[in-house]
Amino acid sequence: MLETTVIIVSCMLCVALFLNLWRLVIGPHKVDRILALDTMYINSIALILIYGIYNKTPLYFEAALLIAMLGFVSSVAFGKYLLRGDIIE
Incomplete structure (x- = not known):
């Protein structure tokens, strides 16, 4: 029972990663791309945990x-780069 649940959740996370990649590629603004990248690493953490x-x-x-x-x-x-345009002051 646990194995089938893990496989189903893994498939759902792979679909979520694909949708995040889609938003990363076609995101109209920098903020959309950064949020997509942030969500991608959270979903990849979940996939690693599964x-x-x-x-x-x-x-x-x-x-x-470590990835988190x-x-x-x-x-x-x-x-910080989006707010100030410079990371190191």
Whole structure:
């Protein structure tokens, strides 16, 4: 039962990643593209966690944590770039 649920959720997350990629490519503004990229890394974290549940190993949880930290820092950097036009002052 758990395996079928994991497969269904993985398929849904792959569809969500494809839709995020679509918004990243055709986004009319920079803000749309940055939000699509932010949502893509959140969905990829979820996909990695689902894969870790499927394989029953805690190694993927640590990888997802590292991606989450890098994604947060990159979102802050992109936001600062949009507000000020410069990241390093």
